[in-house]
Amino acid sequence: MSLRRLLAVSRKEVFQVLRDFRSLLIVLLMPLMLMTVLGYGINLDTRHIRVFAFDREGSPASQDLLKRFESSEYFDLVATVTDYRALAAALDDGRCQLAIVIPHDFSARLHDGRPVNVQALVDGSDANTAELAIGYAQGVLGAYGATVQADYLRKSNAPTVNPVLSVEVRTWFNEDLESKNFIVPGVAAIVMAVIGVLLTSLTIAREWERGTMEQLISTPVTALEIVIGKLLPYFALGMLDTAVCAAIAVWWFEVPFRGSLATLAVGSGIYLTAILGLGFWISVVTKNQLAASQIGLVATFLPSFLLSGFTFPIEQMPLGVQPFTYVIAARYYIVILKSVFLRGSGLGALAGPLIALVAYALIMVFLAKRSFHKSLA
Amino acid sequence: MTRSNGNSVEVENLVKRFGDFTAVDRISFQTRTGEVFGFLGPNGSGKSTTIRILCGLLRPTSGRAIVAGYDVVQSPELIRRNIGYMSQKFSLYADLTVFENLRFYAGMYGVPAAELRGRIDWALEMAGLRGRESNLTGTLAGGWKQRLALGCAVLHRPPIVFLDEPTSGVDPLSRRLFWELIQRMSGDGVTIFVTTHYMDEAEYCNRLALMNGGKLIALGTPTELKLGSIQGWLLLLECDRLGEAIERLRRFDGVRDVAVFGNALHLVVSDAAAAPAIRAALEADAISVTSLQPIRPSLEDAFVALTTGRGANCPSELPS
Ligand SMILES: Nc1ncnc2c1ncn2[C@@H]1O[C@H](COP(=O)(O)OP(=O)(O)OP(=O)(O)O)[C@@H](O)[C@H]1O
Ligand SMILES: [Mg+2]
Numbered sequence: 001m002s003l004r005r006l007l008a009v010s011r012k013e014v015f016q017v018l019r020d021f022r023s024l025l026i027v028l029l030m031p032l033m034l035m036t037v038l039g040y041g042i043n044l045d046t047r048h049i050r051v052f053a054f055d056r057e058g059s060p061a062s063q064d065l066l067k068r069f070e071s072s073e074y075f076d077l078v079a080t081v082t083d084y085r086a087l088a089a090a091l092d093d094g095r096c097q098l099a100i101v102i103p104h105d106f107s108a109r110l111h112d113g114r115p116v117n118v119q120a121l122v123d124g125s126d127a128n129t130a131e132l133a134i135g136y137a138q139g140v141l142g143a144y145g146a147t148v149q150a151d152y153l154r155k156s157n158a159p160t161v162n163p164v165l166s167v168e169v170r171t172w173f174n175e176d177l178e179s180k181n182f183i184v185p186g187v188a189a190i191v192m193a194v195i196g197v198l199l200t201s202l203t204i205a206r207e208w209e210r211g212t213m214e215q216l217i218s219t220p221v222t223a224l225e226i227v228i229g230k231l232l233p234y235f236a237l238g239m240l241d242t243a244v245c246a247a248i249a250v251w252w253f254e255v256p257f258r259g260s261l262a263t264l265a266v267g268s269g270i271y272l273t274a275i276l277g278l279g280f281w282i283s284v285v286t287k288n289q290l291a292a293s294q295i296g297l298v299a300t301f302l303p304s305f306l307l308s309g310f311t312f313p314i315e316q317m318p319l320g321v322q323p324f325t326y327v328i329a330a331r332y333y334i335v336i337l338k339s340v341f342l343r344g345s346g347l348g349a350l351a352g353p354l355i356a357l358v359a360y361a362l363i364m365v366f367l368a369k370r371s372f373h374k375s376l377a
Numbered sequence: 378m379t380r381s382n383g384n385s386v387e388v389e390n391l392v393k394r395f396g397d398f399t400a401v402d403r404i405s406f407q408t409r410t411g412e413v414f415g416f417l418g419p420n421g422s423g424k425s426t427t428i429r430i431l432c433g434l435l436r437p438t439s440g441r442a443i444v445a446g447y448d449v450v451q452s453p454e455l456i457r458r459n460i461g462y463m464s465q466k467f468s469l470y471a472d473l474t475v476f477e478n479l480r481f482y483a484g485m486y487g488v489p490a491a492e493l494r495g496r497i498d499w500a501l502e503m504a505g506l507r508g509r510e511s512n513l514t515g516t517l518a519g520g521w522k523q524r525l526a527l528g529c530a531v532l533h534r535p536p537i538v539f540l541d542e543p544t545s546g547v548d549p550l551s552r553r554l555f556w557e558l559i560q561r562m563s564g565d566g567v568t569i570f571v572t573t574h575y576m577d578e579a580e581y582c583n584r585l586a587l588m589n590g591g592k593l594i595a596l597g598t599p600t601e602l603k604l605g606s607i608q609g610w611l612l613l614l615e616c617d618r619l620g621e622a623i624e625r626l627r628r629f630d631g632v633r634d635v636a637v638f639g640n641a642l643h644l645v646v647s648d649a650a651a652a653p654a655i656r657a658a659l660e661a662d663a664i665s666v667t668s669l670q671p672i673r674p675s676l677e678d679a680f681v682a683l684t685t686g687r688g689a690n691c692p693s694e695l696p697s
Contacts, residue, residue, distance in 0.1 A: 002487065004484060004487065005484055005485060005487065007484075008480070008481055008484025008485060009484075011481075011484075012470065012473065012477065012481045015472075015473055015477055016470065016472050016473065019472050020472070210468075210471075211464070211466045211467070211468040212468050212469070212470055213468075214434065214464045214466070214468050215462070215463075215464055215468035215469065215526075215529075216485070217434060218432050218433075218434060218457060218460075218462040218464070219457060219482065219485035219486055220454060220457045220458045220485065220486065220487065221485045374433075374434075374453070375433075375434055375435060375436065376429060376434045376435055377395070377435060
């Protein structure tokens with residue numbers, strides 16, 4: 001490999017990128033757009049949250065409360081169970097997202113005007129839905145409580161106004177539930193996957209389409225020099241985009257950043273290389289810009305969305321699906337991002353996903369290089 | 378590895394098939410050091426395919442090709458260091474400037490840093506692009522583009538240069554300039570392998586190979602081809618009532634072929650001595666003959682004769 005040739009390829013690519021002003025603008029605005037669209041889009045309201053109820057009293061009052069859940073458009077009361085274990089099992093395997101436990105002395109306490117604790121158990125692995133579920137549940141209970149209280153006041157003429165109904169929330173799977181803190185890093189990983197793959201998926205295909213590749217491969221330049229030479233400028237652009245995403249996460253969505261910039265940069269650099277490599281591979285194989293960009297999108301957006309653990313926890317996916325999550329680079333990067341942002345983890349703690357991504361990046365560059373033949377047809 | 382002459386191209390029974398279609402059909406030839414070797418043939422006759430094989434861009438189906446002493450199948454990378462290639466379609470970067478294209482290809486060919494500036498200056502001078510270094514290549518006129526492409530292809534002083542229709546779509550003056558460059562390089566000992574559709578350009582070649590339907594149907598100097606392609610003599614006939622004249626001549630024993638050429642006729646006859654008898658026969662049919670004389674066949678005559686197989690005894694390899 002000749003460093004001079006490699007750098008000559010890079011320099012040429014830089015000139016071309018800088019001269020293609022419109023594409024450059026798109027590359028810089030895309031993270032802004034996608035981050036806000038997805039960041040807010042995913043926050044949009046969730047309906048039909050599946051609810052299991054464990055009614056320990058079974059009185060008209062408790063039935064009345066459950067009816068309110070039933071009639072709410074946010075909840076589907078799927079089942080009423082008769083013991084705590086069934087409730088836990090339903091939460092565990094995802095049959096319900098929210099479980100309501102009504103205490104055995106529910107109506108007695110209400111009647112006496114004593115405070116009542118209704119327990120709400122929520123599946124926190126999908127932080128976003130969990131937060132919404134709690135919010136809506138509090139709304140339903142609050143409304144019910146207010147009615148009861150008004151009744152009680154009317155009957156007893158008591159002067160005090162104590163809040164009678166309170167919800168005791170217990171979150172399963174993750175404790176410090178703040179949905180945007182989990183969503184935004186996930187969104188950043190998806191956005192970077194899409195942008196990264198689009199950055200490179202066009203470059204090699206374009207040279208085939210324009211005919212410049214025929215001249216290029218008639219020179220002594222090697223496949224690896226072309227791939228790495230082209231990678232460098234797009235890496236710089238991609239890192240710029242990463243910085244934009246991180247800035248939006250911290251300053252716009254106010255996700256706490258507890259880790260170090262260096263760790264973030266290392267993790268992002270490796271992830272970006274993996275994604276750029278994937279784009280190259282697609283570009284080399286298709287030799288066609290339209291096909292390359294479409295395959296690139298299909299290969300990144302939905303898989304990163306659905307299979308990375310972003311929307312559904314990987315442990316809860318069907319066993320047949322789980323193996324596919326290993327080939328989704330975002331799977332590893334989301335772990336890195338969440339840990340760096342929220343826990344302040346250093347490189348050492350992230351060795352696992354980092355090594356996975358290094359391997360991923362090497363395999364992608366290798367595949368791109370191997371599929372690149374210095375020959376026509 | 379057969380290390381023969383570093384300037385030569387040797388091809389033996391070369392075949393290239395695309396599926397069932399044979400684009401290059403068992404061709405064999407050799408070039409000589411410093412010659413301008415022309416490749417002629419109608420569209421689709423396999424010229425570009427042959428050149429691409431010789432540049433290591435396509436794998437031959439069978440046969441052997443040695444370029445600059447290296448086998449095209451075994452050591453395409455060594456060949457690439459020793460050749461310059463200009464593809465049929467313009468393939469420099471339109472969105473780079475003249476200078477950036479030159480510097481890029483100097484980098485690709487590994488021109489040493491110490492020589493870089495000098496070689497680029499040389500190429501700018503040669504292409505007549507001095508003062509246009511910072512123009513975007515896409516905005517250049519055809520002739521300049523082609524000369525720039527040639528400049529980029531020879532920055533590393535390759536001993537063999539392959540030019541695939543380097544002057545197609547270029548004005549006559551630019552073509553003339555381009556061929557002066559080719560002649561100069563050939564004078565410096567560079568072997569030039571060039572394809573063209575222009576007969577006047579073919580005349581500039583030291584030797585010509587004529588391709589048709591993937592086959593090499595003739596090979597020789599332009600003069601040899603002109604003479605060898607026509608068995609017998611070529612007569613120019615000027616007369617009136619061309620249609621009737623053609624009818625009459627077709628029936629005349631000893632006239633092998635009749636073709637309209639402008640407002641005259643070209644006759645291929647076995648023996649030039651038949652001229653008086655032809656004149657007499659025409660005049661007997663009341664066709665007045667203005668002139669009837671033997672002429673030298675043009676390369677175009679030869680080309681047509683050879684590719685259509687009319688009146689030709691196609692020597693596939695002329696003695697030289
Ligand atoms: N990659 C390919 N796959 C299939 N057929 C091909 C391929 N490349 C060339 N051909 C066919 O091979 C034949 C020879 O093509 P080639 O380009 O060598 O002709 P040419 O002599 O250069 O013609 P032209 O004067 O038009 O440039 C043509 O019929 C062409 O369609
Ligand atoms: Mg051609």
